[in-house]
Amino acid sequence: MSNKVKEKKTLAERIKPYKRYLPLYLMMLPALLYLFINNYLPMSGLVLAFEKYNVQDGIWGSKFVGLKNFKFLLKSNELPILFRNTLGYNLCFIIINIIFGVALAILITEIGNLAFRKFAQSSILFPFVVSIVIVSYMVRAFLDPEAGMLNHLLVSIGHQKISWYDTEKFWPFILIFVNTWKSVGYGCILYISTILGIDSSLYESASLDGATKFQKIRYITLPFLKPTIITVALLSIGRIFNSDFGLFFQVPQNSGLISDVTQTIDTFVYKALITQSNIGMSAAASFFQSVMGLIMILIFNTITRKFSEENALF
Amino acid sequence: MKRKLMSLLLCAVMTTGLFATQTVWADEETETADEDIDFSEDPYEVNMVITLPAASPSQSEIDRVVEHVNEITKKKLNMTLNLQLLPYSTYLEQIPLELSSGSDIDILTAITGYAQGWVSSGYLLDMTDLLDEYGQEAIATYSSPDLAKAAQLNGKIFGLPVHKEIAQQPTIFFRTDILDKYDIDVSNVKTMADVDAIYEQVAEKEPGMWMLAADNLGVGKAVVFDMSVGGTSFAGLMDFANNTTVTNLLASPEFKEWCEYNHKWFDNGWINSGAASDTESYYSYIASGQAFSFFSDYGHPLSEADQENNCGGVDLTMVHLGEPYATTSTAAIFSYAISSGSKDPAKAMKMLNLLETDSDIMNLLNWGVEGEDYVVNSDGLLDYPEGKDASSVGYHLGAGWILPNQFICTPWATDGADIYQTIVDYNNTAVVSKALGFTFDSEPVADEVAAVTNVRNKYYKALVVGAVDPDEYLPKLLEEMDDAGMQDIIAESQKQLDEFLASK
Numbered sequence: 001m002s003n004k005v006k007e008k009k010t011l012a013e014r015i016k017p018y019k020r021y022l023p024l025y026l027m028m029l030p031a032l033l034y035l036f037i038n039n040y041l042p043m044s045g046l047v048l049a050f051e052k053y054n055v056q057d058g059i060w061g062s063k064f065v066g067l068k069n070f071k072f073l074l075k076s077n078e079l080p081i082l083f084r085n086t087l088g089y090n091l092c093f094i095i096i097n098i099i100f101g102v103a104l105a106i107l108i109t110e111i112g113n114l115a116f117r118k119f120a121q122s123s124i125l126f127p128f129v130v131s132i133v134i135v136s137y138m139v140r141a142f143l144d145p146e147a148g149m150l151n152h153l154l155v156s157i158g159h160q161k162i163s164w165y166d167t168e169k170f171w172p173f174i175l176i177f178v179n180t181w182k183s184v185g186y187g188c189i190l191y192i193s194t195i196l197g198i199d200s201s202l203y204e205s206a207s208l209d210g211a212t213k214f215q216k217i218r219y220i221t222l223p224f225l226k227p228t229i230i231t232v233a234l235l236s237i238g239r240i241f242n243s244d245f246g247l248f249f250q251v252p253q254n255s256g257l258i259s260d261v262t263q264t265i266d267t268f269v270y271k272a273l274i275t276q277s278n279i280g281m282s283a284a285a286s287f288f289q290s291v292m293g294l295i296m297i298l299i300f301n302t303i304t305r306k307f308s309e310e311n312a313l314f
Numbered sequence: 315m316k317r318k319l320m321s322l323l324l325c326a327v328m329t330t331g332l333f334a335t336q337t338v339w340a341d342e343e344t345e346t347a348d349e350d351i352d353f354s355e356d357p358y359e360v361n362m363v364i365t366l367p368a369a370s371p372s373q374s375e376i377d378r379v380v381e382h383v384n385e386i387t388k389k390k391l392n393m394t395l396n397l398q399l400l401p402y403s404t405y406l407e408q409i410p411l412e413l414s415s416g417s418d419i420d421i422l423t424a425i426t427g428y429a430q431g432w433v434s435s436g437y438l439l440d441m442t443d444l445l446d447e448y449g450q451e452a453i454a455t456y457s458s459p460d461l462a463k464a465a466q467l468n469g470k471i472f473g474l475p476v477h478k479e480i481a482q483q484p485t486i487f488f489r490t491d492i493l494d495k496y497d498i499d500v501s502n503v504k505t506m507a508d509v510d511a512i513y514e515q516v517a518e519k520e521p522g523m524w525m526l527a528a529d530n531l532g533v534g535k536a537v538v539f540d541m542s543v544g545g546t547s548f549a550g551l552m553d554f555a556n557n558t559t560v561t562n563l564l565a566s567p568e569f570k571e572w573c574e575y576n577h578k579w580f581d582n583g584w585i586n587s588g589a590a591s592d593t594e595s596y597y598s599y600i601a602s603g604q605a606f607s608f609f610s611d612y613g614h615p616l617s618e619a620d621q622e623n624n625c626g627g628v629d630l631t632m633v634h635l636g637e638p639y640a641t642t643s644t645a646a647i648f649s650y651a652i653s654s655g656s657k658d659p660a661k662a663m664k665m666l667n668l669l670e671t672d673s674d675i676m677n678l679l680n681w682g683v684e685g686e687d688y689v690v691n692s693d694g695l696l697d698y699p700e701g702k703d704a705s706s707v708g709y710h711l712g713a714g715w716i717l718p719n720q721f722i723c724t725p726w727a728t729d730g731a732d733i734y735q736t737i738v739d740y741n742n743t744a745v746v747s748k749a750l751g752f753t754f755d756s757e758p759v760a761d762e763v764a765a766v767t768n769v770r771n772k773y774y775k776a777l778v779v780g781a782v783d784p785d786e787y788l789p790k791l792l793e794e795m796d797d798a799g800m801q802d803i804i805a806e807s808q809k810q811l812d813e814f815l816a817s818k
Contacts, residue, residue: 054436056654057418075764077797145587165591166781255591256772257782271771272764277410277431281760 048283069284078268086264089172089248090240093179097236098229100184105191105225106217116291121192125185132182132246139178141250166254171262179244187232194228230304230311234288238297241265241289265289346739351392358393358658360665362421365405366713375708379687383678390672393665397679413437416655420662421669423716424465424651425475426643426753427546433467434757438651440470444663449474452670455719455740460751464646467753469817473649474666479737480645480716481638481744483613484536487621489630492606503633506536506575509607515585515605525584527596527605528576528779535609536567536635540747542642543811545754547763548770548795549804554641554747558815562800564774565792573788576780589779590751602627613638616729640744642753650718666718673722680723682709695727750805752814759806762799769794 018025044059049069051062073079104124111117127135141165142149153162164170198220207215243264252262254271269285297313305312370376377396382393406428413432424438432438445453452474456462461480465473466498486509488500496519498512512523540554541563550563564570579585599605610621615759618632650669656662669675681688681696685705688696704710714720721734729763730736756763773791776782786795 006423053414056436071762072761075761075799076768077794078765078768161587163587164774164782165588166776253591254771255776256774257590257776259772268768272768277414277428277437278760278764279414279435281764 009229011150014096045069045283046287048280049287050284053279053283065280069280070288072281073285073288076268076272078263082261082263082265082268085261086241086243086266089175089179089264090236090243092176093183094233094236094240096176096180096182097187098233101187102222102225102229104188105195105272106221108188109192109195111131121189124188127182128185130182132244132250135182136179136246136250136253140172140253143174165253166257168258168261171252171258175247175251175262182247189234190228191225194225198224225306227311230308233312234297234300234304234313237300238293241292241298243267245270318804323688338542352749355392357388359396360393360660360662361398361418362665363398363400363405363409363423364716365402365409365423365425366399366711366716370399370401371709379678379682379709382683383675386672386675387665387668391661391664391668394662395665396667410437411814413655413738417653418553418655418657419653420656420659420665421650422653423774424543424649426465426647426649429465429472429649429651430467430545430753432651433470433472434755435568436654438472438799439654439656439659440472441474441516441652441663442469442471443650444659445471445474448660448663449667449670452667455670455721457741461645464751465649465651465753466751467481468755473646473651474670474718475646475649477613477721478648479612479616479709480741481614481640482611482633482644483634484538484612484636485613485617485632486536486607486635487600487608487610487618487630488512489600489632490631492520493631500633502630504635506571506635509635510575510578513579513584513606514670517582519736520606524586524605524650525607526576527599527608528585528589529596529608534618535611537563537572538636538639539566539568540641540643540749542747543752544803545756545763546801547754547766547800547807549754549800551747551749554639554749555657555745556615556748558748558811560804562795562804564770564788564795570784570788573777573780573784576778577782577784578780580780585780587745589783590776590781597621597624597626600628600630603628611644614740616733619729638740639747640741640750641747642750645750648716669718671719671722673724676714676717676719676723679717680711680714680715680720681726682707682711690724691727693731694724695731696724697727716754748815749811752808752811754807756803759803760798762802765798766795766803767799769798 048059048062050066051059051069052065053059053062057063108120108124110187111120123169128236128261140148143151144268145151145161145163145165148164149239150164154161162170164174202220211219245266248262248264249267252258255262265285266289267283273282301312301314346762371596376399380395380397387393387395405423406425409419409422410428414435414437420815424432429438441449453459453462455477456475462474464475465471492498493500496516498515503509503512516786517523517525524771538552539549541548543550543560544563548563549560551560551567552563552568553555576585580587580589586596586605596605596608600608610617612635613632614622618630621632622628622630650666652659652662652666654800669679677684677696684690687709689699691697698704698707698710702730704712711717712726714723721738723734725731725733727804769791772794773782777784777787777791
């Protein structure tokens with residue numbers, strides 16, 4: 001009896017501190033609902049990866065075929081190339097975007113003139129909002145074999161024209177260049193906001209102690225940026241098996257001869273299945289990508305926890 | 315709240331009133347119509363989607379024309395039509411998405427090569443029984459019942475092919491002004507070697523001009539084969555009038571010859587060098603005077619006029635490099651199918667049957683409204699109203715070859731009164747494939763098809779436009795295709811084809 005009363009009391013006691021936050025929880029509710037509807041409900045669609053989907057039988061009534069949908073990924077002899085390209089490019093992108101992003105962020109925050117700083121900040125973000133289809137035509141303006149600027153330049157200095165869209169060796173550089181140009185601004189904004197949040201008294205006292213600009217960057221700015229950098233890196237690593245479809249499909253103009261260096265898992269799946277309308281196989285491919293992405297995140301999070309626990313995601 | 319309820323009620327009363335008057339009016343005028351049709355019901359709305367390669371009229375113009383169509387369909391079937399025209403470029407991506415989510419489209423254009431996938435995913439209905447019951451009149455509009463049933467998979471009919479030329483023919487178009495300028499006789503041009511000789515002659519006198527505006531979409535257009543046997547995989551029949559052994563089409567000597575000539579021309583700078591990745595239509599190169607000729611699959615009597623139209627009115631000379639031929643994919647390249655999302659497939663079939671047989675509706679869909687978009691001239695043919703042309707009338711599809719049945723339209727004045735008869739006659743001259751009516755079901759070898767498609771994408775565009783040396787790349791392509799499972803596809807296709815031939 002006494003035990004029961006005690007339990008009741010604890011329950012009420014337990015709830016009490018949270019009551020205060022009730023309005024906050026209510027405010028969170030729409031966002032949670034959104035997350036549930038948009039991110040969790042569709043997960044049931046993963047069952048499509050194991051089915052021979054037929055719209056007349058519906059998602060739950062279609063025939064279960066086990067792992068058969070995954071077979072086509074293994075059937076093609078492309079898998080090693082797809083892995084190399086998808087992982088290789090994404091790793092390059094992550095590293096280069098961080099290095100350039102941080103460097104640009106530091107340079108931009110050093111700009112004294114506020115108006116010019118705002119201008120520099122916006123212009124660096126601008127390519128990020130340009131549609132990749134437009135980017136692909138901008139690239140084509142440079143690389144077109146007949147009318148492209150680069151070939152005109154080559155001819156004017158007495159060089160032979162280059163058939164850019166048929167020559168493999170240039171494409172790793174072109175893709176990395178385009179990606180850096182396009183997406184460096186996004187990370188840069190995150191780093192800028194972190195840097196602006198650093199207490200300026202730290203820099204002042206460092207100056208008093210006679211620290212040089214580089215020492216201030218090395219010993220104040222970079223350590224403060226570390227958590228942001230790690231978060232950005234971890235988030236990108238989670239999507240390391242997914243490639244930017246527009247970049248790898250639109251920019252090389254779907255040219256076949258260079259596909260060994262431009263083909264990623266996403267473009268392969270698109271090209272192989274677009275004519276077949278096979279939803280099961282497409283679902284299988286993206287299921288595979290998600291699982292691999294999850295594994296990567298777990299691995300890198302463990303590594304991060306080992307070296308700097310407070311920066312790990314979980 | 316009260317006010318809302320009131321207005322809702324009012325709306326309901328008004329619509330009922332509307333239907334009531336309509337019903338009375340319909341009852342009076344439809345003594346000749348089918349007596350199974352219950353005119354006391356609300357008219358059933360048939361959602362129809364047509365794909366259109368050219369620019370389509372604005373939705374308000376479409377609605378204006380469809381209003382006139384609906385007057386007829388209400389009277390005859392107690393149904394209305396809700397028509398949507400979609401450009402070809404977005405159709406193939408948008409429609410599968412809509413179908414996969416169970417959209418309520420009733421009738422739609424099915425395109426060979428893609429439709430098979432739609433059938434195996436259950437997007438399209440098996441029309442066999444519906445056709446038997448409600449489509450006899452539509453079947454009678456075809457010159458043979460086999461043709462009416464050409465769009466099928468595993469014995470299930472999924473569409474009614476559009477009425478148009480059923481044959482393709484390897485053809486080349488030269489710019490007439492260049493031929494005249496150098497006094498070149500093309501009457502003896504029959505082979506790739508003859509074409510090559512003409513290029514040699516012209517290239518010498520017109521340096522810098524591209525002899526050939528190449529496109530990377532088809533397979534060598536001077537190569538004749540039956541591709542429908544292997545779906546999109548390039549397993550198919552060569553010499554299909556006599557032969558029924560399935561082979562890899564890209565391994566044929568004819569394809570090699572095509573690649574070799576193109577490579578020679580490409581190396582000489584006679585082909586637009588960006589052809590392998592070009593998304594520009596090759597017509598524009600002819601129109602701008604940059605190129606001299608192009609190959610085409612269409613050699614029917616109207617083709618020359620069509621192509622001149624495509625090339626911005628440049629005068630062209632059509633030369634055939636082979637006989638017209640008919641295969642499943644040429645005969646049923648477009649067909650009209652009923653989607654599995656249809657709320658009432660029987661009604662959809664009745665509507666399709668009416669579209670195939672009612673010339674008033676076909677005239678409306680193709681040419682617009684009489685007096686507004688066209689007038690009837692003294693010969694009984696159609697022409698633009700006084701002072702108007704294609705761009706100034708509100709609605710003028712002029713694309714009968716994508717509509718269900720253009721043969722029952724009234725001909726346009728500039729096409730001539732016997733235009734449709736000319737097409738029928740041309741169809742009768744075609745060499746017919748033994749596999750006509752057979753469609754490959756790629757489902758059992760879906761993995762291999764995906765792998766082979768990928769290999770093919772890598773090389774074939776570059777090979778077809780001659781950008782690479784066939785001696786080096788063709789063996790590579792064939793070897794990788796075999797590694798990816800081409801032989802399994804060929805074996806499966808052969809098995810299905812043999813079953814089809816045995817059942818015939």
